[in-house]
Amino acid sequence: MEFYTPKTVPSNSIEGLLQFIKDNVVDGRRLCDTPGLVEQLMGLKNNIPNVLDHITRSLEEPSANSYGKNSFVLYRDDTVMLRAVVWEPRSDTQFTTEDENLFAYGLCHDHNFELMTLGLSGSGYTTHMYEYQHKGSAYEEGEEIDIQFNGDFVLDEGCVLFMDKSRDLHSQSPPKALSMSLNIIVDSGEKEQPVFVDTQSKRVISFGNVIDGARYMQQLQQALS
Numbered sequence: 001m002e003f004y005t006p007k008t009v010p011s012n013s014i015e016g017l018l019q020f021i022k023d024n025v026v027d028g029r030r031l032c033d034t035p036g037l038v039e040q041l042m043g044l045k046n047n048i049p050n051v052l053d054h055i056t057r058s059l060e061e062p063s064a065n066s067y068g069k070n071s072f073v074l075y076r077d078d079t080v081m082l083r084a085v086v087w088e089p090r091s092d093t094q095f096t097t098e099d100e101n102l103f104a105y106g107l108c109h110d111h112n113f114e115l116m117t118l119g120l121s122g123s124g125y126t127t128h129m130y131e132y133q134h135k136g137s138a139y140e141e142g143e144e145i146d147i148q149f150n151g152d153f154v155l156d157e158g159c160v161l162f163m164d165k166s167r168d169l170h171s172q173s174p175p176k177a178l179s180m181s182l183n184i185i186v187d188s189g190e191k192e193q194p195v196f197v198d199t200q201s202k203r204v205i206s207f208g209n210v211i212d213g214a215r216y217m218q219q220l221q222q223a224l225s
Helices: 015-022 037-046 050-060 097-103 217-224
Strands: 001-004 069-078 080-087 108-110 114-121 126-131 150-155 160-163 168-175 180-187 196-198 203-205
Touching: 001 015, 015 037, 015 050, 015 069, 015 080, 037 050, 037 160, 037 180, 050 069, 050 080, 050 114
Parallel strands: none
Antiparallel strands: 001 160, 069 080, 080 180, 108 168, 108 196, 114 160, 114 180, 126 150, 126 168, 196 203
């Protein structure tokens, strides 16, 4: 994992970020090792209207947003995805049991793709980072797994977090206020089965996520204006 604190950078757009990715990201090189990519992503913090415009467009294609009501796919091709994710505080009076499953706060998990995420707005969630060495085959529920704690980080506005594929694990604590992150996902090569871990017992657990419909645009515009 890598964590980057905010920098003063020029404004950017989704279109500009995508062009930079296409011109500079190289297969086989860690996403965070692409010179200038972190700054390109941070630049979106200075152009939130552009991001909101792309979210509005994504709502016109609901079939593209299959990750849950809090997730908006802004771009996707065979290997790269840009995705905006909304994070609700647990104090929200509309927070339901289904929301608890969807946001999965407190659930330690990895990703079987590279992930670089920007704190775009709001107070940001806290992420509790762990690391493990994948054994190269599927884990069984209840199996012991050796994990190392790497610290707590708050994805505040302008911060960027990079997570290595099938190596970094994290659990998240809810933000104090409605927040949004923006992800670059690079999904290529062989994929391992995702891993969910009980950090107390250090054993693999199972988890079923609940998917619901999208309903956030007015709330987002109010929070980001």
